[in-house]
Amino acid sequence: MSQYKIVDCDDGSFSVFCAQADQAMHSRIGPMPEARKIYVSQAQFGRRLLDQTLIERPLVVYDVGLGIAANAIASIEECERIYTQAEDAQSCKVRNLEIHSFENDIEGLKLALNHLEQFPFLSAHETTLKKLLDKGSWNDESGRIHWELHTGDYFETQKLAPHPEIIFYDFYGPKKVPELWSEEAFRKIKIHLDHYADDLPTELFTYTAATPVRCAMKVAGFHVGYGIPTTAKRETTIASTDPKTLSQPLGRAWLDKLSYSTSIDDRMRKRIADLMLPYLAEVPGALADDTQASPS
Numbered sequence: 001m002s003q004y005k006i007v008d009c010d011d012g013s014f015s016v017f018c019a020q021a022d023q024a025m026h027s028r029i030g031p032m033p034e035a036r037k038i039y040v041s042q043a044q045f046g047r048r049l050l051d052q053t054l055i056e057r058p059l060v061v062y063d064v065g066l067g068i069a070a071n072a073i074a075s076i077e078e079c080e081r082i083y084t085q086a087e088d089a090q091s092c093k094v095r096n097l098e099i100h101s102f103e104n105d106i107e108g109l110k111l112a113l114n115h116l117e118q119f120p121f122l123s124a125h126e127t128t129l130k131k132l133l134d135k136g137s138w139n140d141e142s143g144r145i146h147w148e149l150h151t152g153d154y155f156e157t158q159k160l161a162p163h164p165e166i167i168f169y170d171f172y173g174p175k176k177v178p179e180l181w182s183e184e185a186f187r188k189i190k191i192h193l194d195h196y197a198d199d200l201p202t203e204l205f206t207y208t209a210a211t212p213v214r215c216a217m218k219v220a221g222f223h224v225g226y227g228i229p230t231t232a233k234r235e236t237t238i239a240s241t242d243p244k245t246l247s248q249p250l251g252r253a254w255l256d257k258l259s260y261s262t263s264i265d266d267r268m269r270k271r272i273a274d275l276m277l278p279y280l281a282e283v284p285g286a287l288a289d290d291t292q293a294s295p296s
């Protein structure tokens with residue numbers, strides 16, 4: 001019997017529930033609103049695709065946890081919109097897009113493809129998705145978009161993909177699969193990114209704001225900041241290889257609240273303090289807007 005079943009969301013759309021993870025793939029706001037809000041809007045595709053200094057290089061996005069492809073499809077639709085706008089305006093050149101999706105179990109997506117009436121956002125991309133599943137990659141007709149699927153464990157297959165500017169990190173929740181949100185997991189990602197040390201910064205977007213996850217990102221070597229809120233989450237998180245890309249880094253208020261957080265131990269508290277205090281002392285004014293902190 002399949003471990004996947006279709007469940008409903010608050011906006012009348014549907015998600016896929018995984019019995020093994022004991023969790024739906026999306027929050028109750030629904031797959032596409034979540035994809036557009038947490039991932040696509042924060043990734044700023046327009047700014048990146050129109051960057052004339054990078055015009056010869058494709059914009060590489062890692063879609064970690066393909067799931068039912070909501071994040072990937074929302075990204076492709078946003079980029080198609082930007083390509084059309086640029087063509088209509090006959091303006092500047094636009095960069096190509098490369099999406100690398102990672103997934104270790106495609107059964108959830110297959111279930112959704114068999115129930116397209118409940119997943120209308122997949123209908124327009126049915127042929128594309130079938131080609132992706134069948135051949136492992138898909139190119140759009142204009143040659144601007146390349147989409148590749150890496151099947152297997154992300155931490156093994158990430159090395160098959162080129163350097164990313166954007167990572168959408170969208171696994172099941174940290175309470176369900178803590179190993180995918182651990183220091184070790186983020187260290188593996190950081191080591192992979194460090195192979196491209198002279199390259200462009202990488203920003204990792206994720207829905208969780210859990211204190212242990214933010215701590216794990218920090219001790220693994222990422223700079224960490226607040227991501228935008230959604231109707232389901234008061235905060236989300238952005239991790240980056242370059243602090244300059246973060247408009248709202250975690251700062252003094254977040255560190256202060258760590259002192260009474262029950263979700264991390266004293267050893268982690270000290271490691272984070274040792275990392276952050278010298279930086280806070282050096283840049284006293286830079287973190288004045290750090291007012292959202294809410295360690296759990």
Ligand SMILES: C[S@@+](CC[C@H](N)C(=O)[O-])C[C@H]1O[C@@H](n2cnc3c(N)ncnc32)[C@H](O)[C@@H]1O
Nearest residue numbers: 025065066067068069070071103104153154170
């Ligand atoms: C929350 S769902 C992703 C939802 C998806 N981003 C979307 O837009 O529909 C998490 C996905 O990660 C996959 N996954 C879990 N562990 C993985 C691993 N180690 N490597 C690759 N994929 C994994 C699961 O099978 C599941 O499809």
